Amino acid sequence: MSPRALRGWSWVHKWTSLVATLFMLLLCLTGLPLVFYEEIDHLAGTRIEAPPMPPDTPRAPLDTVVAAAVAAFPGKVPLYVFAEKDDPGLWLVKLDTRVDTDEREELLAPIDARSARWLGRPVFDEGVMHVFYRLHVDLFAAEAGRLFLGAMGLLLVLSIVSGTVLYAPFMRRLVFGTVRRDRSPQLRWLDLHNLLGIVTLVWLLVVGATGIVNTWANQILQAWQAGQVAALKRSAAPPAASIATAATPIQRAVDAALAAHPHMTLSQFAFPGTLLSTPDHYAVLLAGATPLTARLQTPVLVEPGTGRVLEAAARPALATALQVSQPLHFGDYGGLPLKLLWCLLDLATIVVLWSGLVLWWRKHRRPQPLSHAIGAAR
Amino acid sequence: MKVDEQGLWAIFRWPLAIGAASAAGLLAALLGDGAWDALSWLLLAWPVGWCLRGLHRR
Numbered sequence: 001m002s003p004r005a006l007r008g009w010s011w012v013h014k015w016t017s018l019v020a021t022l023f024m025l026l027l028c029l030t031g032l033p034l035v036f037y038e039e040i041d042h043l044a045g046t047r048i049e050a051p052p053m054p055p056d057t058p059r060a061p062l063d064t065v066v067a068a069a070v071a072a073f074p075g076k077v078p079l080y081v082f083a084e085k086d087d088p089g090l091w092l093v094k095l096d097t098r099v100d101t102d103e104r105e106e107l108l109a110p111i112d113a114r115s116a117r118w119l120g121r122p123v124f125d126e127g128v129m130h131v132f133y134r135l136h137v138d139l140f141a142a143e144a145g146r147l148f149l150g151a152m153g154l155l156l157v158l159s160i161v162s163g164t165v166l167y168a169p170f171m172r173r174l175v176f177g178t179v180r181r182d183r184s185p186q187l188r189w190l191d192l193h194n195l196l197g198i199v200t201l202v203w204l205l206v207v208g209a210t211g212i213v214n215t216w217a218n219q220i221l222q223a224w225q226a227g228q229v230a231a232l233k234r235s236a237a238p239p240a241a242s243i244a245t246a247a248t249p250i251q252r253a254v255d256a257a258l259a260a261h262p263h264m265t266l267s268q269f270a271f272p273g274t275l276l277s278t279p280d281h282y283a284v285l286l287a288g289a290t291p292l293t294a295r296l297q298t299p300v301l302v303e304p305g306t307g308r309v310l311e312a313a314a315r316p317a318l319a320t321a322l323q324v325s326q327p328l329h330f331g332d333y334g335g336l337p338l339k340l341l342w343c344l345l346d347l348a349t350i351v352v353l354w355s356g357l358v359l360w361w362r363k364h365r366r367p368q369p370l371s372h373a374i375g376a377a378r
Numbered sequence: 379m380k381v382d383e384q385g386l387w388a389i390f391r392w393p394l395a396i397g398a399a400s401a402a403g404l405l406a407a408l409l410g411d412g413a414w415d416a417l418s419w420l421l422l423a424w425p426v427g428w429c430l431r432g433l434h435r436r
Contacts, residue, residue, distance in 0.1 A: 168389050173380050176392040179432050195432040198393045199425040202400040292408040327408065334407030334415045341422045348429040 001169055013162035018360065020155040021353050027149070027211075028350045030136040033129065035331055035342050040129060048110040048122050050089030060116035061251040062091070062269065069093035069109035072118040076107060080276070081250075081269040085294065089113050099273035104142070143218065150215030156208045160201060167198055186362055193355040196348045203345050210325035217322055221275045224319045228301070229278045231313040248307035250282065256309045257284035257300040264288055267297050272304065281310065291333045295323050399424050 001009075033040060041047040066078050076095035084090045093109045110119040138145035171194065179191040213220075254266055264286035270276040277283035281301040287294045301310040327333040331342030403421030406414045 167393070168386060171389045172383055175381055176389075177428060177431065192432055196429050199396050199428045201393065202397040203404070203422070203425065206401075206404055290408075290410055324408075328404060334418050337419045338407055338415065338422070341419060341426055344426045344429070345422070348426070351429075351433065 001165075006166075006169060009162050009165045013159060013166055014360065016155045016159040016162065017356055020152045020159060021357055023149065023152040024156055025350065025353050027136055027152075028346050028353065030132040032343060032346050033132055034136055035339050035346070037129065037133075038332075039336075039339075046122070046127075048090070048119050050087055050110075050112050050114075050119065053089065053114055057114045059113050061249065062254060063249045063251055064116040065091050065111045065113065066093055066250065068111050068116045068118050069095060072109050073107055078271055079106075079274045080271070083266050083268065090119070099271060146215040146218075150212045153208050153212040153215070157205065157212075160197075160205055160208070163197055164201060167194055170194055186359070189355045189358050189362075193352060193359060196355070197352045200345055200348050200352065204349055206328055207331075207345075210329035213321055213325040214329055218275070220318045220322045224316055225275055225278065227316060228299070228312055232278060232281075232301070232310070247304045248282075248302065252307055253282045253302040253304070254284050256307060257286060257302060260300060260309050260311075261286050261298070264298065267294070270299075277301070280304075283312070291327065292324070295327055295333075296320065297323060396425050396428065 038047070062081060066081060070076065070078060073095050076097065077099060078093055078095050079099055079101075080094040082092040082094070084092060089112060091111045091113050093111055095107045095109060097105055108122055110122060111117065112119055134140050137149075139149065141148070170190070174191075177195060179195060180187045250269060254269060258264070258266065265288075266284065267287035268276070268285040270283040270285065272281055273279050274283075276285065276299065278301065280303075282304055284300045284302060285297040286300060287297050296315070298315065299312040301312050302308065303310065331339055399421045403418045403424075405418075406421065407418035
């Protein structure tokens with residue numbers, strides 16, 4: 001590499017890292033407990049679970065379930081009903097003041113799928129885990145915070161790419177995996193930074209890139225919804241009857257959608273007007289059985305007036321990317337051992353960020369050209 | 379350990395192998411449960427092992 005190119009890449013690596021490091025450290029530290037959100041919730045006793053009943057206990061119709069949620073929170077309207085993958089005895093009904101809200105006042109009502117009883121108020125919006133969650137997702141600054149963290153993620157990607165380019169000149173005369181502990185603290189930090197940085201490279205790129213995609217979730221879902229509405233208008237479907245009158249029971253809408261797709265299971269139900277439906281249709285979101293296809297929701301639109309099932313347009317590529325991004329960012333798709341590996345890789349990333357900061361700080365205090373550091377590495 | 383000047387292939391062959399294993403590990407657990415999960419743990423343990431080795435004081 002020419003000295004000029006080396007200086008250029010060093011400049012890119014230094015500045016992208018310096019700007020992003022503080023936020024990346026925050027994301028790594030808050031992300032660590034969030035990997036174990038479910039386990040912590042369960043241990044703390046704050047997780048609401050359906051009481052055990054024989055597996056063949058008949059299930060209540062979804063309409064009764066939703067009615068129980070609305071009765072628990074008068075004045076709120078239902079937006080979504082979620083199936084809990086790990087707890088088939090439970091439905092989660094999301095309510096808010098309006099269907100087209102920013103969900104800042106959202107409420108989640110857990111309803112027993114058999115008895116249709118409201119199981120109490122889950123504690124989502126308080127406690128230290130919620131603080132970690134908000135710091136990780138939007139810095140308590142809603143959409144602006146999300147997009148800002150996404151921009152920091154883009155800097156991280158640039159920093160990873162430039163760091164990989166710089167790895168070569170530093171390693172020219174070193175065997176892979178060398179950490180020189182006996183020379184100087186500077187060299188030890190440098191070798192650790194290079195080793196941990198290069199072996200965690202692919203994982204961090206994936207977690208970083210999927211994190212960036214997750215910050216665009218609202219925009220992607222809005223575009224998807226707009227596309228579906230536009231496609232329905234083009235197909236000139238007859239106007240749906242008013243939802244308030246003659247609404248098809250939602251259980252019948254779900255059954256009709258499942259009958260049209262016999263190999264799929266219900267993942268989520270969306271009321272008209274929400275982000276996942278259209279203003280005039282129910283959306284029944286179906287999913288497959290493998291860890292990947294379980295995340296890829298296929299929407300089926302149902303006319304509330306007639307109960308007619310409409311095939312929704314194919315899922316756009318960005319929506320697929322968003323749905324695949326979620327497990328790949330959370331690490332929650334391969335059991336507890338995968339979560340532990342996620343945690344160790346997160347800790348390794350903290351060491352990479354910290355050692356980078358230390359290397360910069362030491363050089364900054366005692367100016368020393370980069371070529372000198374490479375000379376010392378030889 | 380120091381060696382004579384190495385080319386790009388010598389410098390990047392192990393990082394490439396570990397990166398490919400990481401990518402395969404991330405994918406494996408998405409494709410199925412059981413054996414797929416175990417394969418994913420095994421593959422992702424490789425980069426983690428190098429991190430632990432690097433941090434270990436001798």
